[in-house]
Amino acid sequence: MFKDIRDYQILFLSLFLILGIGTRDWTLRPELILIAIATCLVTQSIFSSVTTKEANINLRSPLITALGLSLLLRADHWTTMVLAATTAIGSKFVFQTGDKHFFNPANFGIISALALTPDAWVSPGQWGEEWWYCLLFVGTGGMILNRVGRWDTTAAFLGAYSLLEAVRNIWLGWTWDVYLHRLMSGSLLLFALFMVTDPRSIPNAPIGRIIWAVSIAIITFILRNYFYLSTAVFWALFALAPLTILIDTLWFAPRFSWLQEKNP
Numbered sequence: 001m002f003k004d005i006r007d008y009q010i011l012f013l014s015l016f017l018i019l020g021i022g023t024r025d026w027t028l029r030p031e032l033i034l035i036a037i038a039t040c041l042v043t044q045s046i047f048s049s050v051t052t053k054e055a056n057i058n059l060r061s062p063l064i065t066a067l068g069l070s071l072l073l074r075a076d077h078w079t080t081m082v083l084a085a086t087t088a089i090g091s092k093f094v095f096q097t098g099d100k101h102f103f104n105p106a107n108f109g110i111i112s113a114l115a116l117t118p119d120a121w122v123s124p125g126q127w128g129e130e131w132w133y134c135l136l137f138v139g140t141g142g143m144i145l146n147r148v149g150r151w152d153t154t155a156a157f158l159g160a161y162s163l164l165e166a167v168r169n170i171w172l173g174w175t176w177d178v179y180l181h182r183l184m185s186g187s188l189l190l191f192a193l194f195m196v197t198d199p200r201s202i203p204n205a206p207i208g209r210i211i212w213a214v215s216i217a218i219i220t221f222i223l224r225n226y227f228y229l230s231t232a233v234f235w236a237l238f239a240l241a242p243l244t245i246l247i248d249t250l251w252f253a254p255r256f257s258w259l260q261e262k263n264p
Contacts, residue, residue, distance in 0.1 A: 006064060043086050069109055087112040101130055204248055
């Protein structure tokens with residue numbers, strides 16, 4: 001139906017937002033969603049006009065970022081959401097190597113809000129552990145990953161992380177229901193399917209993406225289990241994002257283009 005796969009991302013993320021509010025009873029303020037969307041769109045337009053790098057401003061990308069922020073980030077004040085949205089979009093234009101940005105915009109906005117304000121937080125367990133949420137995320141995320149060719153990144157991240165958790169579970173002598181409890185997280189799947197796979201900011205070469213994703217899984221495991229950081233996945237992605245520059249230098253591959261969705 002849609003020619004651009006990003007239209008499906010917008011549709012799915014919007015569905016998740018409506019579903020979360022309707023079935024999970026999130027304490028999510030509608031005005032903050034509108035603020036996030038408006039701020040991302042305006043910031044994208046301003047930066048694109050000033051840098052003149054884009055002849056035609058495509059608003060799909062900032063809309064996806066705004067929906068991602070709305071799904072994951074919570075704040076008490078509207079100024080915090082403005083900060084998150086502005087830094088998210090701004091990071092694409094400020095932190096570049098060549099013509100590629102290496103920070104995931106939504107992740108950068110989340111970290112900015114967490115680090116610079118006292119009222120921002122992320123609720124990793126907001127989706128609960130219902131199995132049908134997992135099926136929904138895997139099904140929709142799988143469709144997008146099949147189109148953009150980034151299944152390897154998700155598989156490497158989830159495979160490495162689940163293996164580390166399994167080894168720890170066995171070492172501590174815990175039952176396997178504890179293991180499943182730690183993995184059956186809607187937020188973890190959303191991260192693995194929609195954030196860590198952003199084709200415009202992750203390494204270009206398949207081998208580079210696998211090394212990068214496994215590294216994020218290891219850092220996430222350490223931060224979560226030894227530093228008890230509930231937002232470990234977001235800090236891990238933020239910390240290792242600059243590694244993309246080195247990986248793209250070591251293993252050269254064409255940069256992803258939305259006009260060629262099957263580009264490896």
